[in-house]
Amino acid sequence: AQKVTQAQTEISVVEKEDVTLDCVYETRDTTYYLFWYKQPPSGELVFLIRRNSFDEQNEISGRYSWNFQKSTSSFNFTITASQVVDSAVYFCALSGSNTGNQFYFGTGTSLTVIP
């Protein structure tokens, strides 16, 4: 079974603080991909990153960084020096090779950055 858990429903931080969004996944597939999406109030889901199951190298893109650990089945997302524009709902998603490559979304974490 495929499952993505985002235990943090809502997070509020003050601008310039760092914040980490947690994502824990379950899968029996050996080949799978993990994704993060951002959904601002406008509604569009914006693709942020994709990581495959064979690449545990962490990635940094500007103020964003991702920590993938297969040992704990986690793919956490950190925003450094948060800004008001980071306020959005963030979804973690999983796509596996044995489930028709369907996307399984977590329940999302609503991030509010307070100016």
Next chain:
Amino acid sequence: DTEVTQTPKHLVMGMTNKKSLKCEQHMGHRAMYWYKQKAKKPPELMFVYSYEKLSINESVPSRFSPECPNSSLLNLHLHALQPEDSALYLCASSTGQGTFSPLHFGNGTRLTVT
């Protein structure tokens, strides 16, 4: 700006109306998707078209009828909807089903059924 365009942005319809949602992409993607999203929930998959053929129908009621006229266009025809069908309807595309490519979403259509 999104590369997947959805129209209309907002739609209010009565339970006896017939309306259509439209989606267009010009990225050469061969898979297109309809998702339904209720407030404070993740997107739920409704339909998948792969190479213009319906490949997945997630047991969606027949009052929702998808159509893929060509590789760039995707429609969702609505008829006799219920108030609980009010939601954000998102269209997405990817290079191909089964390729692990990311989904590219449109801005969505906010549908209200009265």
